[in-house]
Amino acid sequence: MSNLPDLEAWAIFAKVVELRSFTAAAEDLAVSKATVSKAVTRLEKSLGVQLLHRSSRHLSLTESGRELAGRAQQLLSLGEEAEDAARDDAANPRGLVRLAAPMSFGITHVGAALPDFLASYPDIAVDLHLSDDVVDIIGGGFDAALRIGALPDSSLKARRLGPIDRHLVASSAYIERKGRPEHPADLKDHDCLCYAYLPNPESWRFTHKEGEEAQVRPSGPLRANNSDAMMPALIAGHGIALVPDFMLAQHDPEGSLITLLPDWSAPPVALHLVTPPGRERPARVTVLLDYLVGRFSRQCPAD
Structure with a gap:
């Protein structure tokens, strides 16, 4: 050479x-x-x-x-x-920024957040990639990604923006038909609607407020790799689901779904902003990251 x-x-x-x-x-x-x-x-x-x-x-x-x-x-x-x-x-930041985000959260929150950003930075274009898959940020050429859940160890830099609570819920129609579980172990006898991209979709874990832990293998009539696709069946009374709070706010704004096992909680998850390793970033990336931190740290306040 x-x-x-x-x-x-x-x-x-x-x-x-x-x-x-x-x-x-x-x-x-x-x-x-x-x-x-x-x-x-x-x-x-x-x-x-x-x-x-x-x-x-x-x-x-x-x-x-x-x-x-x-x-x-x-x-x-x-x-x-x-x-x-x-x-x-x-x-005067300008150019293209490539951002990845989960499908449902991206449609509901990221898409809604972008107009204000684009108005403030008219010379910046955002390529928003929505998928519930864990995208390869470096291999895919992304400048940043929003991720929900526990993060595996990696060389990526992650900033925790705030917690996202998950709730075990069902419709009143389902409870009238199948009854209300009193303990996580009862879920084995219920129809469960499962989100395929949970860290461990084959197992739901819960912790009681007094410290007891329980684990159950959910089964039921529907398993989907997108939460939006699961919500109609949940609201129609076809089962019980473990749903993040932002999905409930979107699909059940009037609170018709009933919270089950209120003394039990699922393992905590959080919204993270993930970026490739390295310090130096173009100004167009930095201003978008700062905007996302400000926007979603307020919507998902730290616990």
Whole structure:
């Protein structure tokens, strides 16, 4: 593999040519005169040609130096333009941000949150990917993801935005037909509607307010990989389901569903904002992350 060009030395050479002085170039770049001299010498050694005639009073370009001075100036200009563009982007964020979110939460909350953000940052476009699958953020080229649930260990950076409570609920029609469970163990005799993307969908775990723990294997007429698809059957009285609070707010705003086993709670889950490793992010990503933190930390306050 060939060595990368010494862009710093090229840029310093261009500045020396522009100002016709090692001292003036050093002052302009806020470095020592020795640093400037070493950079030019390093470039000459790398190229195998002399670029400048030096004397105590006079500095002039060699023939090779004249031929290369224009290219050095182009490299310096391109670098300055790139830095100016980056600073401008930081002051005026623009470009595309790719964000992943769970399907139901994304439709209900993320989609509703974006209009205010887009109004504030008209030069930013958001590519919103909704899926209840745990997407590969790095492999999929995403800048960030919102995730609900316990997070596995990984190299990703995660910020907890707040808790999401889950409630065991059923319709009054179901309770009239099948009765009300008094203990989690009773659920084995009930029709359970199951969400397939729970951390362990084959098992529901509960903890009593006095510390007792219980576990049951739910079974029933419907299992779905999307909570929205499960809600009509739940409301129609076809079973019992473990439902996050934001789904109840959306599908049962009047509170017609009945909470079961109120002294028992399912393991806590939370909303997280997950990003790839690394500190530096484009301004367009940073402002969206800050907006999401402000928006959902208020809606999901820390416990």
